[in-house]
Amino acid sequence: MQTGMSVYDFIIEKQADFPHATGDLSALLTSIQHAAKVISWQINQAGLGNIIGATGIDNIQGEAQQKLDLFANDKFKQSLAACGEVCGMASEEDDDYVAFEPVNGKTAKYVVLIDPLDGSSNIDVGVSVGTLFSIYHRVSPIGTPVTKADFLQPGRHQVAAGYIIYGSSTMLVYSTGQGVNGFTLDPSIGCFCLSYPNISIPQQGHIYSVNEGNYFKFPAGVKQYLKFCQAIDETDNRPYTSRYIGSLVADFHRNMLKGGIFLYPSGTNAPNGKLRLLYEGNPLAFIVEQAGGKATNGYQRILDLSPMELHQRTPFYIGSAHMVDKLGQLLVAFDS
Numbered sequence: 264m265q266t267g268m269s270v271y272d273f274i275i276e277k278q279a280d281f282p283h284a285t286g287d288l289s290a291l292l293t294s295i296q297h298a299a300k301v302i303s304w305q306i307n308q309a310g311l312g313n314i315i316g317a318t319g320i321d322n323i324q325g326e327a328q329q330k331l332d333l334f335a336n337d338k339f340k341q342s343l344a345a346c347g348e349v350c351g352m353a354s355e356e357d358d359d360y361v362a363f364e365p366v367n368g369k370t371a372k373y374v375v376l377i378d379p380l381d382g383s384s385n386i387d388v389g390v391s392v393g394t395l396f397s398i399y400h401r402v403s404p405i406g407t408p409v410t411k412a413d414f415l416q417p418g419r420h421q422v423a424a425g426y427i428i429y430g431s432s433t434m435l436v437y438s439t440g441q442g443v444n445g446f447t448l449d450p451s452i453g454c455f456c457l458s459y460p461n462i463s464i465p466q467q468g469h470i471y472s473v474n475e476g477n478y479f480k481f482p483a484g485v486k487q488y489l490k491f492c493q494a495i496d497e498t499d500n501r502p503y504t505s506r507y508i509g510s511l512v513a514d515f516h517r518n519m520l521k522g523g524i525f526l527y528p529s530g531t532n533a534p535n536g537k538l539r540l541l542y543e544g545n546p547l548a549f550i551v552e553q554a555g556g557k558a559t560n561g562y563q564r565i566l567d568l569s570p571m572e573l574h575q576r577t578p579f580y581i582g583s584a585h586m587v588d589k590l591g592q593l594l595v596a597f598d599s
């Protein structure tokens with residue numbers, strides 16, 4: 264494995280370690296890359312075409328659906344349906360999951376959950392946005408219609424997960440359970456190339472990411488943790504630095520590389536937090552654990568939560584293991 268190698272060569276090299284691999288997952292990941300390239304191009308044209316701004320309709324979350332949200336959702340749907348490896352997809356942008364017809368008679372074994380363009384309201388102000396995705400084996404019998412149970416699986420059952428960040432460059436970061444690798448899109452060849460091999464998040468960081476505008480609605484343990492981050496203690500390199508972009512993938516990606524913790528707590532206005540378990544919490548929790556970090560709802564491992572419905576929300580704390588542990592201790596002490 265060498266930096267700069269294409270994701271295709273990387274997958275072929277990795278597949279040599281799994282002689283029984285069928286290549287189905289690789290084909291699925293290739294379809295995700297294809298959609299990501301098209302969306303990346305569109306985002307970079309956003310200021311030029313008439314594709315920024317709202318559609319005038321709200322998604323199931325009650326959020327103003329941006330034109331690019333719809334474009335991204337359609338692109339991933341088309342690409343995943345056409346690859347023949349996916350029997351169904353659930354998206355932040357759709358009220359319910361959609362089933363895909365077999366391609367060339369092949370019965371697919373994977374389902375995909377996706378937030379096609381998270382943070383899209385940031386696009387027209389030039390802030391990075393992202394795609395988040397989770398891949399599972401279906402649990403209902405192959406060849407039968409996909410069911411909701413195929414999508415309501417705990418995150419620890421993920422086969423693979425990843426995110427794409429559309430920023431100063433377009434990066435694909437994913438894991439199939441053998442560590443985390445980052446690939447940067449080289450537009451000159453239209454290929455994702457290995458740029459961050461074997462990503463590992465520092466066990467301790469000095470960055471905390473939270474919307475402090477909600478401070479007075481936070482649980483007491485979170486308030487105590489923020490006071491801990493802001494206290495002066497030179498022996499522990501405190502105060503930490505506050506960094507909050509307001510785009511989950513961008514905040515998470517920075518903390519992955521530099522160390523840090525991202526917090527989206529429950530609050531009086533959001534008793535279960537804002538972020539969605541299935542297509543935001545679970546993919547990032549899978550990635551961060553593969554990189555040596557942690558993700559909890561303050562008390563339980565995100566990957567152990569049993570989903571009850573597609574768009575359920577969860578309090579979300581993710582990043583460097585020691586920081587997530589410290590926050591958890593304060594929540595137990597002040598909010599149990």
Ligand code: P6P
Pocket residue numbers: 381382383384474509510511512514537
């Ligand atoms: P707030 C963007 O709308 C998003 O879903 C995430 O990308 C981001 O982390 C969060 O919401 C920001 O929420 O309430 O701080 O604006």
